[in-house]
Amino acid sequence: MLTFYHAPNSRSTSIRQLIHELGAGDEIKTVEVTIPRQDGSGGRDPANPHPEGKVPYLVEDEDFVRERAAIVLYLTDRFPAAGLGRPVGDPKRGRYLSWLTWYQGVFEPVAILSWAEVDHPAIKASLRDYDTAIQRLDEVLSQQPYLLGDDYSAADLLCAGPFAWFGDQLPSTPAIRDWVARCLDRDSVRATGER
Structure with a gap:
């Protein structure tokens, strides 16, 4: 088990x-x-x-x-x-893996550093910066409701988390706010009773 x-x-x-x-x-x-x-x-x-x-x-x-x-x-x-992942052979498997690792290796670190007001050229050169990360999310979410298209996936669950946790403390765009609202309007969020 x-x-x-x-x-x-x-x-x-x-x-x-x-x-x-x-x-x-x-x-x-x-x-x-x-x-x-x-x-x-x-x-x-x-x-x-x-x-x-x-x-x-x-x-x-x-x-x-x-x-x-x-x-x-x-x-x-x-x-x-x-249906929350994309199995090997699925035409969106690469995108799915990319969003998961982008979150872990890029977005979470730059979101925390931005929230903590830590700025340094080495951070931007190696990790990117918060504004670039937001721009990438906005580009995708302005065209479709979820990161992989029309359907919610575990990539959405993971990537929307910081916006749910930090709320208005993390700057975003209307497309991102709408996406986060969709991601939070789920039985799993209500069932856990946690933010």
Whole structure:
């Protein structure tokens, strides 16, 4: 059985929502753990096997998966009938993989750095900048309702997360705000009761 380590109202909330979207709650055991929080509360939980005490963390037998994009890919490949991923051979598989890794490697870092008001030429040269990332999202979402076209996918769930979490603190565009509203208007979001 798969075991998912989760701390409410953290990065693992998106994986909790994904599990609901996949209809896989009966096949994945969720273990709630504590984590250190930015406000100084919480702490590392000895019940959490993640080597850094982070969440999300997914374990199956002797194997594990960490980092949200990897967990999203693992679960959508594992539960393809839900249609939230794009399987090998699908004509949008490359786009799907690109959005997952773009989120993890580009967007989340530049969103956090922008929110924290950290700016340096090396950041822009290596990661890009927040405005460029927003421009890319806006270009796509001005043409279609979701990142891969007409249908919601796990890429939308992952990439819309920071806008849901930070709200108006992250500048966006009307097309992005409309997309985020669509992504938040889902049973999985309501079922978790977490932002």
